[in-house]
Amino acid sequence: MRVCPSCSSENHIKSGIINNRQRYKCKDCNYFFTVDKIGKKIDDYYVNKALQLYLEGLTYREIERILGISHVSILNWVKKYNIKRPSNTKYHPTYKILNAVELGEYFSNPLNIKGAGAVVTELGDKFMLIQWERFRD
Numbered sequence: 001m002r003v004c005p006s007c008s009s010e011n012h013i014k015s016g017i018i019n020n021r022q023r024y025k026c027k028d029c030n031y032f033f034t035v036d037k038i039g040k041k042i043d044d045y046y047v048n049k050a051l052q053l054y055l056e057g058l059t060y061r062e063i064e065r066i067l068g069i070s071h072v073s074i075l076n077w078v079k080k081y082n083i084k085r086p087s088n089t090k091y092h093p094t095y096k097i098l099n100a101v102e103l104g105e106y107f108s109n110p111l112n113i114k115g116a117g118a119v120v121t122e123l124g125d126k127f128m129l130i131q132w133e134r135f136r137d
């Protein structure tokens with residue numbers, strides 16, 4: 001996820017192209033920053049995250065929404081790395097995007113983690129908690 005180098009906010013708008021690089025303006029602190037234009041190789045970090053989420057049972061569209069990566073790219077990586085997951089129509093995880101404090105609060109309540117599995121994965125400056133309730137029903 002693209003964040004402002006000045007304040008780490010994800011809240012920004014496109015603001016022209018400078019030297020073939022997309023420029024953004026942070027809506028929170030008004031800082032201008034640029035990133036390489038689309039076409040640059042996507043960081044392996046996102047490839048790993050996308051495949052991780054795919055294995056967790058998320059759909060291409062969900063991964064696209066979370067990571068901001070085209071579902072077509074994700075589909076191509078799944079093919080490229082020959083990732084297969086068992087077909088299971090009943091299993092589908094729920095997920096939450098939390099910051100470090102919220103994550104701590106979540107885990108401090110035993111009811112939240114009882115009878116359910118959870119994995120936490122870093123996501124930009126926040127964390128994603130994926131949870132499933134395999135033994136319910």
Ligand SMILES: [Zn+2]
Nearest residue numbers: 004007026029
């Ligand atoms: Zn900012």
